[in-house]
Amino acid sequence: MSKNLEAYDSALLGIIQHEGEILKFLDVVLGFLYRRTDFYRVMKSRDDKLGFPPGVAAKMLLNMFKKYDDLTRKDDEEREKIMQKKQHQEYAVPPPAKIVEISLETNTTLSTTESPKRQCNVNGNPTPVETNEESKPQQMSATSTRDKEPDPNNPPPSKRQDDEDDPELAAKQKVFQANPESYNGAVRDNYSWSQSITDVDIRIQIPNYIVKGRDVKVDIEKKRVKVSHKTDSGSWTEIVNGDLPWEINKEESMWTLVPKEHVHINLEKREERWWEAVLTTEEKISVRKIDASRPMTDLDDEAQAKIEEMMYNEQQKRMGKPTSQEQKVQHILRDAWNAEGSPFKGQPFDPTKINMDQGGVVTINNQEEPMKL
Structure with a gap:
């Protein structure tokens, strides 16, 4: 959670302590939006200056709930992983006299030729074992899989191990996961993005003099996003213009303007899958280092x-x-x-x-x- 949000904790804590219940606290917050903002106002035409298109306000609330619900699930998983790691460390070392046999599975995809099966003796020195006829089909199976087209969401074991052992990549993703605006996504030069299994949220930074929707142009296509805004001189400048890695449901996607801060774009994925990037031109993240769990609200x-x-x-x-x-x-x-x-x-x-x-x-x-x- 960002420090900017924590700055309001004392005020919010005072409200919830005074009300005594979560439901009453939510009633205070939503009541404020009802009385003092246009949050519940529905735009009836493009010329309306107040409110949101039908369904947008409700989806904003749901997205906010899902964001912090995902963070809670991640915290629980991290605690469980720490406990499992401690338990694993207690029992990880085998007895000194035990011989451990290391063998290759037949369904493993290899990027190089397989080596013969080996055994480790009690001193830890590898002892080669003669191959027999039974090992030949295994080598053929591994060789035949090298020509298959790689799946970006299921990389071969060698690449998977490289990703998991890359400390720089792990450190970057840890920072992204700690930020709700880049949870399961990334922070880039002028935008950040986060994702669930069903949709993607992009927040594109804008100058602080942009306060009205007519000063922004957002073009959302099935596999492309383009965002422009007016400059001080009245001309238009592009801030984002790129291809998406996968198709989206254009009709179900939408955008809103947060004056002086950012343009928020919500894209509904056509296929339920995890994206490695929101634009094809940006650096890819490791989908194996994100929270791949699904919130219960996504189920039927x-x-x-x-x-x-x-x-x-x-x-x-x-x-x-x-x-x-x-x-x-x-x-x-x-x-x-x-x-x-x-x-x-x-x-x-x-x-x-x-x-x-x-x-x-x-x-x-x-x-x-x-x-x-």
Whole structure:
């Protein structure tokens, strides 16, 4: 989080302490936008000077939520990685007398000819092992994959290892990941960009005398973005003009002006994939050093409902309470308790006396004959 945002912490902390609840705090913030800004104003034509196009304000709120939700998920993953690394270090060293065999997998893509299988003795010195006929198909398989076209999102192991071992690249991406405006993206000379699996946000710097939308021209095409602004003399100058590496949904993409600061462009990706750059002319990032997790809001309603149910059941188990499925079973048993023909009719409901499996077969405890509902 940037220091500029932290400067408002004391004021915001005072508000939330006074209100006492997150919901009331959000009501204060959004109420301010309603009373004192044109945030909720909808533009009915291009000539309107106030407000946003339909749906833009809501998408801005959702993007802000997703940005900090992604940061939270990343913090959790970093803590988990640190714990796993500590545990791995405790058990990483094998016993001194153990012989470790290093072999090449048949589905590994190699950029050079494979070497024979080797063994390491207890002193750590490699001992060559004679190759046999079984190793030949392995070498042929590795050789045949060298002519395939490389996948930028799935580089060969040699390149992947080089990326992971590049301290300069890792340091750069760490700085980018710490900035919400370049999260999963990068900071360039006059713009920054961030991304999720479904969209890209670009923030292009503008002079502080640009305060109106008519002083900016933004042209968004399927694979190209062009941004210009007026100069002091009234002429136009380009600040961004380049090709995108992948196609976007032009109709679903939009831009807004933050006066005196930047032009914010939101691009919806046509394909769900991670971009190595936002413009083909810029330096590429390593997609293996970004946060590739997907927020739950990106999933469909059915998937979200299942995840929420799993989280609820896990919480119920920790509290020693029945899960959602167990609650359904108890509800069915309660309805059948006083049904006609029930041996428990007229008695207080006691779930410990009966059990019901997933097939709907009810067994009376201490009884041999099960009954079917």
